[in-house]
Amino acid sequence: xxLNDYYQRFGISEEIIxxxxxxxxAKGGDYCDLFFQHKITDHIGLEDSxxxxxxxxxxxxxxxxxxxxxxxxxxxxxxxxxxxxxxxADTAAVIANSPASTSIENMKAHDVANYYPIQKxxxxxxxxxxxxxxxxxxxxxxxxxxxxxxxxxxxxxxxSYILFVNSDGRITFDEQPMGxxxxxxxxxxxGEREQNSHSLSGRYDIDYxxxxxxxxxxxxxxxxxxxxxxxxxxxxxxxEVILAxxxxxxxxxxxxxxxxxxxxxxxxxxxxxxxxxKLVAKDFxxxxxxxxxxxxxxxxxxxxxxxxTEKTVxxxxxVLRSYLHDRMSSQHYQVKPTGSGRRQSFRHAPLPRMxxxxxxxxxxxxxxxxxxxxxxxxxxxFTNGQVNIGGGDFTFYVKSxxxxxxxxxxxxxKDINMIGNxxxxxxxxxxxxxxxxxxxxxxxxxxxxxxxxxxMGLPTVKVSKITVGGQN
Amino acid sequence: xxxxxxxxxxxxxxxxxxxxxADAAKVNVSNSRSVEIEYRDRNLDKLSESTQNxxxxxxxxxxxFSNHSTNDLRPETLDRxxxxxxxxxxxxxxxxxxxxxxxxxxxxxxxxxLEINDTNYKQVTSEKRQEIAKLVxxxxxxxxxxxxxxxxxxxxxxxLSTKMHSNGFSGSxxxxxxxxxAEVTIKDGDTRPxxxxxxxxxxxxxxxxxxxxxxxxxKRALNKIGQNKIASGKYxxxxxxxxxxxxxxxxxxxxxxxxxxxxxxYLDGKKGQKIASPLLNIIDNPLLxxxxxxxxxxxxxxxTQKRNxxxxxVLQNYYIDxxYGEKLNIQPNGGSTSNVIVAAGTLxxxxxxxxxxxxIVVTSFNGGNFNGTTGDYSYGIAGFFVENGIxxxxxxxxxxxxxxxxxxxxxxxxxxxxYLYSAYQRPSMLFDDIHFSGL
Numbered sequence: 039x040x041l042n043d044y045y046q047r048f049g050i051s052e053e054i055i056x057x058x059x060x061x062x063x064a065k066g067g068d069y070c071d072l073f074f075q076h077k078i079t080d081h082i083g084l085e086d087s088x089x090x091x092x093x094x095x096x097x098x099x100x101x102x103x104x105x106x107x108x109x110x111x112x113x114x115x116x117x118x119x120x121x122x123x124x125x126x127a128d129t130a131a132v133i134a135n136s137p138a139s140t141s142i143e144n145m146k147a148h149d150v151a152n153y154y155p156i157q158k159x160x161x162x163x164x165x166x167x168x169x170x171x172x173x174x175x176x177x178x179x180x181x182x183x184x185x186x187x188x189x190x191x192x193x194x195x196x197x198s199y200i201l202f203v204n205s206d207g208r209i210t211f212d213e214q215p216m217g218x219x220x221x222x223x224x225x226x227x228x229g230e231r232e233q234n235s236h237s238l239s240g241r242y243d244i245d246y247x248x249x250x251x252x253x254x255x256x257x258x259x260x261x262x263x264x265x266x267x268x269x270x271x272x273x274x275x276x277x278e279v280i281l282a283x284x285x286x287x288x289x290x291x292x293x294x295x296x297x298x299x300x301x302x303x304x305x306x307x308x309x310x311x312x313x314x315x316k317l318v319a320k321d322f323x324x325x326x327x328x329x330x331x332x333x334x335x336x337x338x339x340x341x342x343x344x345x346x347t348e349k350t351v352x353x354x355x356x357v358l359r360s361y362l363h364d365r366m367s368s369q370h371y372q373v374k375p376t377g378s379g380r381r382q383s384f385r386h387a388p389l390p391r392m393x394x395x396x397x398x399x400x401x402x403x404x405x406x407x408x409x410x411x412x413x414x415x416x417x418x419x420f421t422n423g424q425v426n427i428g429g430g431d432f433t434f435y436v437k438s439x440x441x442x443x444x445x446x447x448x449x450x451x452k453d454i455n456m457i458g459n460x461x462x463x464x465x466x467x468x469x470x471x472x473x474x475x476x477x478x479x480x481x482x483x484x485x486x487x488x489x490x491x492x493x494m495g496l497p498t499v500k501v502s503k504i505t506v507g508g509q510n
Numbered sequence: 511x512x513x514x515x516x517x518x519x520x521x522x523x524x525x526x527x528x529x530x531x532a533d534a535a536k537v538n539v540s541n542s543r544s545v546e547i548e549y550r551d552r553n554l555d556k557l558s559e560s561t562q563n564x565x566x567x568x569x570x571x572x573x574x575f576s577n578h579s580t581n582d583l584r585p586e587t588l589d590r591x592x593x594x595x596x597x598x599x600x601x602x603x604x605x606x607x608x609x610x611x612x613x614x615x616x617x618x619x620x621x622x623x624l625e626i627n628d629t630n631y632k633q634v635t636s637e638k639r640q641e642i643a644k645l646v647x648x649x650x651x652x653x654x655x656x657x658x659x660x661x662x663x664x665x666x667x668x669x670l671s672t673k674m675h676s677n678g679f680s681g682s683x684x685x686x687x688x689x690x691x692a693e694v695t696i697k698d699g700d701t702r703p704x705x706x707x708x709x710x711x712x713x714x715x716x717x718x719x720x721x722x723x724x725x726x727x728x729k730r731a732l733n734k735i736g737q738n739k740i741a742s743g744k745y746x747x748x749x750x751x752x753x754x755x756x757x758x759x760x761x762x763x764x765x766x767x768x769x770x771x772x773x774x775x776y777l778d779g780k781k782g783q784k785i786a787s788p789l790l791n792i793i794d795n796p797l798l799x800x801x802x803x804x805x806x807x808x809x810x811x812x813x814t815q816k817r818n819x820x821x822x823x824v825l826q827n828y829y830i831d832x833x834y835g836e837k838l839n840i841q842p843n844g845g846s847t848s849n850v851i852v853a854a855g856t857l858x859x860x861x862x863x864x865x866x867x868x869x870i871v872v873t874s875f876n877g878g879n880f881n882g883t884t885g886d887y888s889y890g891i892a893g894f895f896v897e898n899g900i901x902x903x904x905x906x907x908x909x910x911x912x913x914x915x916x917x918x919x920x921x922x923x924x925x926x927x928x929y930l931y932s933a934y935q936r937p938s939m940l941f942d943d944i945h946f947s948g949l
Binding site: 085089109166306423432 | 551554555557559575576579581591604608734773883887910946947949
């Protein structure tokens with residue numbers, strides 16, 4: 039799609055944009071931007087073996103932001119007629135209170151990369167096209183094990199069309215697709231029940247969900263559910279912890295990533311606020327946040343402030359190198375923006391956010407890492423995590439894993455929380471595997487009431503100690 | 511949009527849906543206005559103000575069901591939206607359990623005014639809002655030199671919504687809410703612990719003393735100085751009223767009809783049985799005057815009433831909605847929570863704390879989760895270590911773990927200090943023998 043297609047979709051023109059921006063800057067704002075978005079989300083669900091529910095949502099509007107120094111005025115409107123947009127601009131403008139002083143530069147479309155080309159637009163895929171996927175997956179789940187008594191499946195897809203214009207004259211536009219199949223099941227054995235879930239998600243079209251993918255999803259889910267019947271709670275306290283390659287990247291997201299978002303550092307409220315260029319981990323630890331991985335859930339062609347996305351090196355060979363910046367923080371720190379300014383929708387002002395956060399592969403072999411553990415656990419799948427930005431205490435919840443004793447993987451474990459301190463855990467990473475793997479599920483990150491899709495990854499990693507929830 | 515506009519729009523959409531072949535339809539129309547202000551370190555940091563509209567329509571055609579929502583309310587697009595919604599529904603599998611609620615369950619009349627709408631809302635000026643955020647922030651900032659940053663926040667919203675069902679239900683409600691609070695960060699060696707205090711209310715006149723809110727936020731953050739973990743072990747646990755909501759969610763999610771029908775509930779089949787200490791009494795009261803979740807009809811249009819959920823530790827009622835009630839063959843009684851009110855006890859917080867020989871006061875939970883199918887839980891915590899009734903240390907980076915079945919039977923005292931600024935009104939609670947993990 040070209041710029042004109044976006045103008046047409048939103049019923050606007052360059053002239054209309056100028057008029058709205060003039061109003062936004064009329065009270066003396068230094069800068070303004072308009073974020074137009076049209077988002078179509080569809081969702082169908084299977085329960086008790088029938089695909090008998092469908093949901094759809096259409097969301098359209100424009101967010102108008104005015105900056106005066108580091109102060110933000112923000113408003114949005116869902117009606118894209120000139121009068122409504124001018125009113126919203128007037129509301130955002132009042133963050134400043136002086137005569138107009140900023141003029142709007144000549145507008146020019148800025149070319150952006152395409153990290154998620156798709157063949158089939160989701161808007162051309164009907165409910166009837168998607169139903170067989172759910173039915174087949176449901177059959178596979180029940181065929182996998184006779185102990186399965188319930189299966190719930192949902193198929194979500196989204197197309198988001200974004201047009202961004204700012205008073206520096208930059209115009210960017212992007213079409214962001216997303217597809218996700220999530221499945222959960224309940225197994226029953228001797229009157230006991232266990233539940234688990236799994237999902238595949240990314241900026242894909244429907245052809246990503248092949249028969250092999252559905253087979254994998256069913257097997258992965260069922261194996262990880264029936265395994266829980268044998269699972270125990272580990273002993274309480276500090277243990278050696280191995281994080282399995284893949285979604286264990288949640289460790290980086292919580293322990294380091296949030297504290298590296300530059301708005302917290304600009305406000306001096308992050309535990310990483312004065313750590314730039316300091317040694318924070320062993321020299322084989324390098325951590326990046328990367329918006330450019332093809333088709334990955336957290337990838338973006340351009341951020342929500344019109345800046346090119348990139349692969350940002352946060353920690354290089356153990357040294358803290360760069361925060362994740364939005365426009366405001368990059369101006370505060372006088373550095374180039376890292377393309378990390380993201381928003382949930384046109385209803386929100388952008389914030390520095392993660393995209394796909396992962397650790398680069400290290401020098402150790404998987405077997406060598408497992409063998410090195412005297413008494414500990416290997417954590418494999420996770421449900422959620424959280425962090426206190428300033429205190430640095432972070433947690434993540436382990437859905438499944440195993441105990442390790444004398445270098446051997448033994449009993450399964452389930453449903454335990456882990457808690458640690460970001461900088462301490464970073465310093466306690468003693469081994470990094472050469473087997474980096476990215477998460478494949480539908481991870482969503484929340485901050486200040488805004489949710490954005492992200493992904494994460496990790497090679498097999500050993501942390502010398504983390505406090506593990508368990509029994510005394 | 512005013513109430514009449516909403517009713518007209520809902521009627522239009524229902525008629526369109528029926529004309530495209532739907533057997534039944536329900537429509538919800540709402541519009542809201544919200545304002546958000548943040549003051550940080552004596553400067554206005556952010557000012558945000560917007561209005562929004564939304565419409566959702568549920569379609570029932572040949573026993574098939576779907577729901578669609580949009581904020582694009584232009585007549586020409588809306589017509590096509592409804593047409594497509596009906597067409598898409600026809601592809602689904604018929605579901606014999608899906609239908610509108612029985613009209614017998616709709617409210618017969620509007621009932622008493624629940625006072626959820628502050629009629630002075632339109633008179634609240636922009637200056638007044640900024641003043642509130644500024645004052646609460648200043649009150650926190652001046653508390654201590656170790657404070658490095660304070661954000662004072664003010665948020666309000668006004669909504670009007672209308673619900674209409676093709677089998678005879680029609681209702682509108684209007685309400686307001688206000689939230690005011692502060693977030694405080696302090697410097698403690700290499701770390702910057704933070705905490706907050708917020709209140710949510712229906713009427714601006716209910717706002718407590720702003721100085722006190724700021725002071726409490728600062729005090730909470732300052733209490734974190736020197737926090738660390740202690741040895742793993744079994745300790746008494748006193749959960750402060752504000753934090754206790756996390757524990758209540760473990761009781762509520764598993765007694766909803768969907769969890770029961772989908773076999774995801776450790777409380778399946780437990781109605782009428784003792785599931786907790788006799789000290790636990792919970793009611794669901796949708797008719798609470800000025801309550802944060804008060805309503806005379808619920809999200810399905812069902813008339814609401816006050817009901818017992820847990821009485822002297824015995825589970826009295828599930829939350830049953832129309833659809834899963836039909837699947838379970840149980841009469842619906844309202845599938846969602848309103849104001850969940852835990853009966854207060856007689857002891858003050860200090861009295862409960864003094865009763866602990868060796869215990870931990872939990873002032874906040876940090877992450878963690880709960881498995882509703884099995885009852886297993888594990889949460890991160892922060893708070894204080896108490897020895898012989900006296901606080902001896904600030905703690906964090908610890909977990910609690912166990913099973914909800916056991917937890918509610920370990921409840922040994924209920925405080926008299928109900929937290930009021932929430933739809934979940936709950937006092938502080940004291941438990942025995944909880945597994946803590948730390949060092």
